[in-house]
Amino acid sequence: MTKVKVRVPATTANLGPGFDVLGMALNLYNYIEMKEMDSGLEISVEGEGKGILPGDSSSIVYEIAWKVFKLAGYSPRGIKIKLTNNIPIARGLGSSAAALVGGAVAANALSGSRLSLEELINLASEMEGHPDNVVPAAVGGFTLCINTVDEGIIFRKIDPPEVYAVAAVPFFELSTKKARDVLPKMVSIKDAVFNMGRTSMLVYAVQTGELRLLKNVMQDRLHQLYRVSLVPGMENVFEAALEAGALGVFLSGAGPTVIALTQDKSSIGKIKEAMKITFLNHDMDCSLLELEPDAQGAVIMEK
Numbered sequence: 001m002t003k004v005k006v007r008v009p010a011t012t013a014n015l016g017p018g019f020d021v022l023g024m025a026l027n028l029y030n031y032i033e034m035k036e037m038d039s040g041l042e043i044s045v046e047g048e049g050k051g052i053l054p055g056d057s058s059s060i061v062y063e064i065a066w067k068v069f070k071l072a073g074y075s076p077r078g079i080k081i082k083l084t085n086n087i088p089i090a091r092g093l094g095s096s097a098a099a100l101v102g103g104a105v106a107a108n109a110l111s112g113s114r115l116s117l118e119e120l121i122n123l124a125s126e127m128e129g130h131p132d133n134v135v136p137a138a139v140g141g142f143t144l145c146i147n148t149v150d151e152g153i154i155f156r157k158i159d160p161p162e163v164y165a166v167a168a169v170p171f172f173e174l175s176t177k178k179a180r181d182v183l184p185k186m187v188s189i190k191d192a193v194f195n196m197g198r199t200s201m202l203v204y205a206v207q208t209g210e211l212r213l214l215k216n217v218m219q220d221r222l223h224q225l226y227r228v229s230l231v232p233g234m235e236n237v238f239e240a241a242l243e244a245g246a247l248g249v250f251l252s253g254a255g256p257t258v259i260a261l262t263q264d265k266s267s268i269g270k271i272k273e274a275m276k277i278t279f280l281n282h283d284m285d286c287s288l289l290e291l292e293p294d295a296q297g298a299v300i301m302e303k
Ligand code: HSE
Pocket: 013, 014, 019, 020, 021, 130, 131, 132, 133, 176, 179, 180, 223, 253, 254
């Protein structure tokens, strides 16, 4: 019987000022295998989330697959899903967006590719609540997205910057809901302008390769300062990474992961050490990942 295997990347959202708008795919991957069976549902999880993520119909991978089958008018008799996860869960690296995009793309391939990529992205964004991780997980690269009344999610992808992304991943989980609950309902015009200017100029920096702008244009006043209370030492880790030579640094998505960007391979060791020591000074241990942007997004590897 038909079997598909999909590879889907980790993602970082916001990139500082681009709250709920900007995202970038990273070369750390989850794999979703989906196979039609004669009857029943079997879900297995390897790697990140093994023993924690549900192996029944409450799995978000199964939930979105089911929605795709329904929209495609396809009725599999039974489904077997194998998840092999490398993206840490609830750390701001897009693990749930990867699960949703991977599940949607796999189910669509299994049912004859009847839905468009736009339809899959809209479906996954609706379940996720915001599109800024979903879009880069689906299409790769550096992405911009908006949610519109008449056309749903409109997204564009530009080539990602040529950088190394050093990720300091604290040893605790932070749900996006909790990280959104600390945000204010209203912000000042001054702070809105602060972010609009930097978001626009960040896109310019990525598009033109003028990456020396990153230090200033990755600053933010809409979410990071409110999240300091949830990520002990965050601001000091930012300073330490910049002092160690990073071009720019930001809270990845809703956190708690902090990502520093550099073009200089020889500075990676120093940046890692600076971030680790600073988190440790705040009684917070972390693991360190050395990543690069992914340009492809979700890819069907076997069918
Ligand atoms: N942009 C979201 C947030 C996270 O910062 O809350 C990713 O969707």
